[in-house]
Amino acid sequence: MTDKGAFTLSPGHLTLDDLRTVWQGDQALQLDPGCAEAIDRSAETVATVLREGRTVYGVNTGFGVLAKTSIPNDQVSELQRRLVLSHSSGVGAPLSNAVVRLILLLKVNALARGFSGIRREVIDRLIALFNARAYPVIPAKGSVGASGDLAPLAHLSSALLGVGEISLDGRVMAASEALDALDIAPVDLDAKEGLALLNGTQVSTALALEGLFRTERLFDSALVAGAMSVDAALGSDTPFDPRIHELRGQPGQIEVAAQLRRLLAGSEIRGSHLECDRVQDPYSLRCQPQVMGAALDIIGQAAQTLTREANAVSDNPLVFSDSGEILSGGNFHAEPVAFAADMLALAIAEIGALSERRVALLTDAAMSSLPAFLVAEPGLNSGFMIAHVTAAALASENKGLAHPASVDSLPTSANQEDHVSMATHAARRLSDMVENSAHVVAIELLAAAQGLDLRQPLVSSPELKKHLQLIRKSVPFLDNDRQMGKDIVSIQILILSGDFCL
Structure with a gap:
């Protein structure tokens, strides 16, 4: 500067x-x-x-x-x-x-x-x-x-x-x-x-970079939501023990486990059930380091590829002044960008899919030990029932959008350009996918916040209390049924603005 x-x-x-x-x-x-x-x-x-x-x-x-x-x-x-x-x-x-x-x-x-x-x-x-x-x-x-x-x-x-x-x-x-x-x-x-x-490749690269930056915000928000769900569902933090993850050696997994331990440290809720008879939590809680860590690793790989591509000379032909030669090649082929975008699409879809499973867990009284659909007087109130349906719809939509664009090709220019990358479409669909998964994670944040409030007078960790307060500044506790669409959008905006970044 x-x-x-x-x-x-x-x-x-x-x-x-x-x-x-x-x-x-x-x-x-x-x-x-x-x-x-x-x-x-x-x-x-x-x-x-x-x-x-x-x-x-x-x-x-x-x-x-x-x-x-x-x-x-x-x-x-x-x-x-x-x-x-x-x-x-x-x-x-x-x-x-x-x-x-x-x-x-x-x-x-x-x-x-x-x-x-x-x-x-x-x-x-x-x-x-x-x-x-x-x-x-x-x-x-x-x-x-x-x-x-x-x-x-x-x-x-x-x-x-x-x-x-x-x-x-x-x-x-x-x-x-x-x-x-x-x-x-x-x-x-x-x-x-x-x-x-x-x-x-500047357009496809710019679109993929935007998808990357928004995915980073989504990822952090999903870690916060996942930690809140662990506490709200009386889950264990034992699966995040560093010794488990060092034995596998996957760097993203190790990092995610460390973040979850930090987020949950000092929780009164966790301390209240250390001697309970639950042996293992569902995968959506205890396998977060494995799933989110794998997502973190491919986000990092995509970031490396896109940074290189941002600095690349990708037009044609290329002029080499030292020799006076002008050489025709194919640096304009955006396959690296297409692959990076497809990796990001997988991460975005899985972040949303895992989050949707935790929403399902929290709203199921048999699994969470919370009131059915996280609301008083279930039956008279439907609570988070249809918010979960929305999460399921969005997670399903992203599964279709996650199909690799890079495996498709249609010849153009009278078969002179007979294999293409479809990188621009691959990158452009990332923002739609992030919007979908951010809505899913917003629903989980609301559900987890509801669950934490229902655990009072016990309180969560100092870190998670900060995030709970952020949510409650925008959306109040759900005591009786109301329209939830605006609540979801309010939290989704916070996610995409980076308010839950770690």
Whole structure:
């Protein structure tokens, strides 16, 4: 960070914390001046190809299956413009400003590494949009995640031409109007620049990063809910003994067990039944370290993959100025992102599935030793009966959404692009899944809070009391039936805002 609060980007060196900060903030962006030479040399290498009359894919040829069609030098700029316009064929609701902000950052980060053959002035235009909080309107659907995120990145790029729409100051307007208001001149693209802007995995990566960051908040909230449920159901903390988990050696499992021990430490409720005759708790209570620990491990693996991808050069062809070569490859294929997104989908679905099972346990008087459906006068009151039904519906929905997107492929571009990753869809569905599981965990937090209140005068641990107080600031104890939908939403908002983060 600089004294003025701007984030100074050293291309290729973004950390996960940097990405998280940009996703949830609105600080200004500036490039490390040290990257200027590499950018300029890369652009000059492309210019040299044209001067020497060499034929190079993406510089003076058509694209995809039309790669054998040569384009005269005096039409190269028009070729790039038409490429951007023709590829702006996305549909669906627009991506959020937070995601577009990440996309802009990732695109600048990749282009500024100096392997894309694009001029500094084009990169500067992207930074100008970022700093003005002028977010190109990008339809969410239309990318298969190979040859890059072509359609969505074309909508991003068309804004630089003054075409399409931009969201500025909370209002969607014509891109030309927004650029005029910001005194930013539309750009005239040179050779390869349109292709450099369109190729790349920045959209799928940004969507997956948002899914990752929201999953982190969901995960912490589910640990809190699970610990509260252990206490509310008079469960044992013996299964969280560190000796058990050291013998298996799975790092996520060891970490989750430690967190559960910390959350439950000092509970009066736990102390009240140390000598009870219950031998073992149901799996949804005692196997939390094994299930949630496995989820934590794959969340960590996904985070590593996405951090690498955020720093990757993923357009095509790539310009190697040291040798003067322009090499065509396939870094735009987003299979790493697709796999990371599919791993996150598994974690999100299992977090919700385990939470739903604990809600079922708490509402079953035979299992929890609490009043049926956690309410006085069951029969007259239905209590948490249908809240559990909602949790079951959402957990089931997520099971379908968790099917791996990466195993699907449909050939495109006249079979030139014959295997694709579907990474963009894989990443985009993560937010829907997090919303579902966050509602499930919200229901569990409410049910567990109800159970803890019903255990009074015994009180839970100091840590869990803090979380119980947070819940009760938003939602009162359920003494008689009322509409619960708003209660659930209130706690879900706290979850996704990070209020239960550990």
